[in-house]
Amino acid sequence: MNRVINETEVEEHFNKHDLRAKCAGDAETPEHAQALMTHADAKMTKRVYRRKCEVVQPLR
DSSP, rough: HHHHHHHSOOOOOOOOOHHHHHHHHHSSSSHHHHHHHHOOOOIIIIIOOOOOOOOOOOOO
């Protein structure tokens, strides 16, 4: 973390859980995120790691 803060424009501290959440959040689908996190249960992935809002299509 110190190296990243010193060598980039990142200013906030982070930990390994933040990196996992970023990886899961950037996955194209919830299923892909689940595979990346190696979770047996999709509920865990969705509850803990999928922090971004899902894009939905309007009904009308």
